[in-house]
Amino acid sequence: MVMATYAATARDHRFRFDSLAAVMAAASPERSGDQLAGIAAGSALERVAARRVLMDLPLTTFVSDALVPYEDDEVTRLIIDGHDGAAFAPVASMTVGDLRDWLLSPATDGAALAAVAPGLTPEMVAAVSKLMRNQDLIRVARKARVTTAFRNTIGGQGRLSSRLQPNHPADDPRGIAVAVLDGLLQGAGDAVIGINPASDSLANGHDLLVALDEMRQALAIPTQTCVLTHVTNALELVGRGAPVDLIFQSVAGSQAANEGFGITLSLLAEAREAGLSLRRGTVGQDVMYFETGQGSALSAEAHHGVDQQTMEARAQAVARAFGPLLVNTVVGFIGPEYLYDGKQIIRAGLEDHFCGKLMGLPMGVDVCYTNHVEADQDDMDTLATLLAQAGVGFLIAVPGADDVMLGYQSLAFEDIAYLREVTGLRPAPEFERWLQDFGLDARADTVSLARRLGLPA
Secondary structure, eight states: OOOOOEEEEETTEEEEESSHHHHHHHHSOOOHHHHHHTOSOSSHHHHHHHHHHHHTOBTTHHHHSOSSOGGGOHHHHHHHHTOOHHHHGGGTTOBHHHHHHHHHSTTOOHHHHHHHGGGOOHHHHHHHHTTOOHHHHHHHHHHOOOOEESSSEESOTTBOEEEEOOOOTTOOHHHHHHHHHHHHHTTOOSSEEEEOOSSOOHHHHHHHHHHHHHHHHHHTOSSOEEEOOOHHHHHHHHHTTOOOOOEEEEOOSSHHHHHHTTOOHHHHHHHHHHHHHHOOOSSOOOOEEEEEOTTHHHHTTOOTTOOHHHHHHHHHHHHHTTOOSEEEEETTSSOTTTSOBHHHHHHHHHHHHHHHHHTTOOEEEEOOBOTTSBOOHHHHHHHHHHHHHTTOSEEEEEGGGEETTTTEEOEEHHHHHHHHHHHOOBOOHHHHHHHHHHTGGGTOOHHHHHHHTTOOO
């Protein structure tokens, strides 16, 4: 590991940074998690100085100067050993500032971004995001296109998909069915119908998987279902013959944080192979679903002095290694200790989406906040609208925007309908045809749908 000292002057004041990690932390937009970790810039002037250092920093620095030691961390080894030098070549001579200019250039199109994506490390994309305004993050992310497929095709041009999240505090199948019906009637659910189980027992997970799959089959919905249980449970359920479409797991940006989740990279590889072996997809076989979120490494005391946004990008690098169908950041879920208010949540959501798209990930966002954060639903409206303009692959929605099981605020099914109305974005093509065939775009055949889900009409 290369150790270096970095310095820059702002308003005649000389600032020195003892490491690349210190530069990255000081350059980050203000957020409560970095302040809690004691690594944030001490002033706006110091933040400017750190960004000046970043601007002139060669991109090759991030290959030679590991933020988390190579020998101590399998995520770092994944990033360094998997770095695609050929894909990196077109930008290898650039500084971080040069990369920003190149990304924003009208001449740099989606094909150029896709070609260079395997050559960009998470630290590079995190660094360049720190030099960008919100509109810059939107402009670049909008150009990047990432398409994946299982029973439908997600991420296509002019499309906006959604996860239908029918969580229930008692995992009551009828309550879940009502939520599914509510979502389908408003065009939600093409990314996945995915439930967070109240109980993580294997028996409960099996019952929920069967119930969701029966609903899907009863209505012939071209989508995928998922019970968001731990990857070891998913492996066991696959072994028991449960109808597992997607393998889900929360991931973080360091080995120690992932160990706190009870996972390793080899376990994720094993799970992916198990999912692929089932061959349940129809138009594709992308079987992995990952969630990330700024602050997870810090909350696990496994951030290695690295700022939370850079650690988030490293978590996305973990996801990238396994060819996922879906990746989403849960951008306000952990609480105000990590993202204090609506402004910080909006910025973090745009950063996470930008970084993931730039690395070639099929990015979605859970636009959300906990009740004790200084934020409200107007902030969520703002972020969701900005993400739709930025080309987000999917957003998560729950009944009435209030997830009573997990105790947080997200988007409602109505919000997905609003976004499609004002942007002209459409559901996944296979799902769109299904909606039209059922007449759901006109709210027709509600009684028939309810009966087929086993509900009173």
